[in-house]
Amino acid sequence: MNVPLLDLQAQNQPLEPELKAVFDSVLRSGRFILGPEVEALEASIAALSGATYGIGVSSGTDAILLALMALEIGPGDEVLCPTFTFFATAGCIARTGATPVWVDIDPVSFNIDVTKAEAKITDRTKAIIPVHLYGQAADMDAVMALAAKYSLKVIEDTAQAIHAGYKGKWVGGMGDFGTISFYPTKNLGAFGDAGLLTANDTDLAQKARWLRNHGDVARYVHTYVGGNFRLDALQAALLRVKLPYFASYVERRRAHAQTYLQELSKLPGVVIASEADVTTPYSDLAAREQSAGIKMVLPIELSGRYHTWNQFTVRILGDGRRDAVRDFLRSKNIGCETYYPVTMDQQECFRSIGKGSDSLEVAHAFTTQTLSIPVYPELSAEQQAYVITSVAEALAL
């Protein structure tokens, strides 16, 4: 048996006739950049995010950069950023000339710990970027309350979590901007690089649209210095083919997550994370896990959330055990990966740029514990059973 971490062919093959038809139609339209296909996608994705505006862009990375530029974040400013994230979140802050300020995550949701964020606020802090990691919303009530208290702008990095829910709202619709990635591994994946920015404020959305196209407010009139962050019509058209199936893709991911929780939690030494531990100091949690002989902690959907499970990420405890399980699964042809083996504060390029490298103990500990296992929609029952049996074997070694 072979179980990849993600199987793009399995998703795309049934759509081949539809995908080819829209390819032909874009080819014949001669309209390859922005235009009606992009506008239609923008409206659909804004609706999925509960936001008023959608602005199609070239990638999730460019969406973050564009949001920061529209908010005029730059040299001298500080931006709060979880240290446990994909590089793009932090890289874009640095590219504006602002200083990323590293914040730890909580030990349950893998998302920014807002209490620890508050401790790092200075009079230079201009914005906070909650990342909705693995498909689960960060604690947006806490983020928005903090932002209101200190007049911070909020950019939701929604790259991994399109249409994840938070207390009846959708991610990307709560902050000043939401940034979405359609990178092929995402829950709604394009056929190349693509992204989208969501916004509710009319003026900010308009400014972002101008900045997307070199700050061109009218033909050859550049009020701002922007860039080329435009989205291709072809990517928008192909993504729109997938849109009607998107809800079922997510539901299948959710069903697989439930099966993992049900079956893996029966194994000796395996527990499901507890929501109460979101606020538990990590040293207490780690001591409790160690004395109970816990080998693996399964992720949870927190209350009030709609988790979209872009990744099903477990924590594997004990010296060297995570790497041993990973190697064992790979030897069984099961795809698995660690997101992220290195935190942002530990990156060479940020040694002289970032701030706040203290008190990042959860994120640092998790780099040696996390492992993501296959949860893609097309995963068959047989494949999932094989993953479960193999995890059981690996833990028994």
Ligand SMILES: Cc1ncc(COP(=O)(O)O)c(C=O)c1O
């Ligand atoms: C958390 C996060 N932010 C930003 C990005 C950047 O998106 P893209 O690859 O579309 O530029 C990604 C994904 O790759 C991501 O996972």
